[in-house]
Amino acid sequence: MADQTYTVASDGESAEDISKLIPTEIAIGMDIGTSKCSVAIWNGSRVELLRNTRNQKLIRSYVLFKDEMLPSGGVSTEVPHGDPEILSGSAVFNMKRLIGRIDTDPVVHACKTLPFMVQTLGIGVRPFIAALVNNVWRSTTPEEVLAIFLVELKAMAELQLKRPIQNAVLTVPVSFNRFQLARIERACAMAGINVFRLMPEPTAVALLYAQQQQQSMHENMGSGIEKVALIFSMGAGYCDIAITATAGGVSQIKALLGIPLGGEDLLQNILRYLLPDFERICSNHSLKNIKSMALLRIAAQNAIHKLSSQNSVEINVDLGDGRKISRSLTRAEFEEVNDEVFIECEKLISQCLLDAKVTAEDLNDVILVGGCSSIPKIRSLVLGLCKKGDSYKGIDSLEAAVHGAALEGAIASGINNSSGSLDLLTIQATPLSLGIRVDGDGFAPIIHRNTAVPSRKEMLFTTAHDNQTEALIVVYEGESKKAGENNILGYFKITGIPSAPKGSAEICVCMDIDASNVLRVYAGAFLLGTQEAVSPFVEVRMPTIDDGHGWCGQALVKMYGSTMDLATIPKKV
């Protein structure tokens, strides 16, 4: 009795028994977008997108808090919640821009213009987020909001598939650090979803592309020629790029790059342009201001959508507080106001090409996906830099990512398809460098970004002081040469380093990323002049840091100064 109650796996075990009779449970694919979400599954012969009760495949992501009932994401409500309700302060949305971020993050600060409350103190802790319920700000967290939404998506899928859903492959932004990934996993756990894989969005598209290439190869009896594609994915919250080399169903990710930049930034720039006072008005969360800003937001959003197909749009909005905005907005104005966003996109593409060591001429295809891919300026800048007349056809720009996630879900579930359409493999790459703090605030990358995963790398370090017997291994993730500017993942101490003059002891740090993208760090000291470990190595699974992680790096420096520092071993030439 007691055993059963406390066995975590008991649920899974009973499901396994059934699965001997029915086909293996196939993991679903989920694309959790900043503005819209979708769910898909491999149905035995192809990927099928699931629909909600309103017959939608792309479901707006938000959670509405109401007093008399449970918070609801509106996935399965018969009547959809309207914009005025979602923008009334009672709903939390854009959670993908908030999850796992601290209150010093500029992306969090940009979220302060949203109708719900985002409060920051700028001290490196999680921001305070609250929804308006009965005229009271009720606190919540991005993970909680995401979990509530995932529960509804899961219920929707279970209803349609008529079986319980446990496993899922989710797409995530390229720029997400391991701390953010851990938060996504936690939200999934809260929703009762077992994460099979978290796939960077453009790599999910790459998998779909690999499948299409393989199929057309079969049809044309091709000789397995390698095709190189650039995937540009820009949604409401993130701009991500992957360069993939595909042949024979194997998609090798050559470079990955992403930043938190998307349609939400375009929208905010336009809001600021239409109403220069906009940020100040938003900072005062009075009911009147929330309402008028909601009206402006709706009008600006519609205008931006229309500007994708027309050159000019009329904006007529009565903000209800005596202010009226009545004007036209041209596409040229839109492009000028958002010039910086477009420059960032261009930089990202150039850098990604450089990282992948390919030129525009090497690219066989350019794939544009995500909500922003319909913006003419985005299309022209991507195609221009890639020297292509047109983008790749045959991929739905809004459904590609979830499609790829569902393919990965089927592959990861061990499904074989007689037609060979699941004989696919993505060789993933690490989007961010992983290393440790050395030489003061320096950052020594051990696994460099764009390294193929799984991967294992080791490096030797030495002591910074004479007779130093302890060393701190502080693990960071990022590209800055200063550790403090990167994202801290965790830390631990190596003890028992043999007493010796500085620079002569040897400390080995090994990083290992397994096929499930789990990072483990091993470290230990060697006996002087030998290859023998002083004591058993320490193995730590990262990230280990939780709340208040913005403080940890500084706290360690404050407490220990440089006494437990490590130094790089000078390269012998």
Added chain:
Amino acid sequence: MIASPNFSLPRPHFLGRRNAVPRPSPPPTRLPLRYPTIAAASAPERASTAHPPPISLYDVLGLEEKANIREIKAAYRILARTCHPDVRSGASADEFMIIHAAYSTLSDPTKRAEYDRELIALRRLPPRSYSFSGHAPRRTWETDQCW
């Protein structure tokens, strides 16, 4: 299961390292924990069981040394499709990492040229050295490194 770190790895001896100062023991290839078991056991064992001869990166990919870049890429993909842990559930990642290391050297023209030179240097050793573990070829290579 977990090996102590006092192993010297045969793995990178064909990857080659440039250490101007010859050291009595191999430079930082003393990987802790699970690494030694891979290189010491799984890779060479795949090639032969009894007396594993030192295998080259070409052997890892099952290629001839004159293989062109297309053949290298094709061989890598074929092996990845059988050895990648995503394909063979429960498989260790080590085999794939060895294959990938071979591929990343051979697919880069500069690295490949460098490696080819090292390989020639290695081959000039008296056959006796082969019966030693990683140390001997490495040390000889270091004295030979004017190549």
